[in-house]
Amino acid sequence: MPIKISEMGKIFGVLFCILISNLASSYAQQNCNNYAFSRNTIYATCVSLPVLNSHLHWNYHSSNSTVDLAFRHTGSDTSQWVAWALNINGQGMVGAQALVAVTGSNGSVQAYTSSVTSYSTGLQPSPLSFDVPSLTAERVNGDVVIYATLVLPRGGTRFNQVWQVGPVYNGAPGMHGLGADNRMSIGSVDFVSGETSAGGNA
Structure with missing residues (x-):
């Protein structure tokens, strides 16, 4: 036919x-x-996350259950914050253990950790539920990069992840947008297999 x-x-x-x-x-x-990092660091695994112009690079070390990672947000504006987080006990924002980078109007970048305990968070600096021995950030050619070493909790390798972008007001993070991309920036990451998901779907 x-x-x-x-x-x-x-x-x-x-x-x-x-x-x-x-x-x-x-x-x-x-x-x-x-991507060529300013530190000339080579990462064995790299994943382009599907929303918010973000990429996650890492090296996993099984001998001590640590991860050296770089979270990169491209096309970042000045006076903007970016964050990447693991949520080891749930999904989404509440409970997220975040690495935050705040870009000031002069282009300088401040990096710190923030444990998100409620939806009304202002991403204030606070310790995480796992160790972060190293944490820095930089802005290069419009990209903001967060560099960190994480001691993975309980020796696990697969966790829920969250990443987000928002404005900065008077030097402090403001509320991020509520568009589709902002709502889809959750998923999971497996630091051994390199598998990731987004939108809350496995």
């Missing part, structure tokens, strides 16, 4: 969408893997 022209158009449309999606994914992965 011959295929109608309208049906062929639909088939070509689907194939075209798949092709564009694959090309976009390939480009994002190349952008992730080919």
Whole structure:
């Protein structure tokens, strides 16, 4: 039975969408893997997160259950904060153990940790439930990069993750947007397999 022209158009449309999606994914992965850090650090694993122009790079050390990581947000504005977090006991923002970088109007970047205990958080500096022996941040060519070493809690390797971006008012983080990308910036990360998810889906 011959295929109608309208049906062929639909088939070509689907194939075209798949092709564009694959090309976009390939480009994002190349952008992730080919990024040259100012410290010349090489990370074994890199994942381009699907929303908020963000990338996660890391080296996992099984001998002492630590991770050296870099969280990178591209195209960052001045007077903006970015954050990446693990939520080891749940999903979403509440309970997140966050690494925060706040960019001032002069371009300087301050990095600190913040344990999120409620939805009304102002991302105030506070200790996390696990050790962070090293934490710094920088702004390079419009990218904000958070560098950290984490001692993974309970020796685990798979956790829920959250990342977010928002404005800075008078030197302090303000409320982030509530658009689709902001609401989809949750998921999971496995530091051994390199598998990640987003949008709350495994």
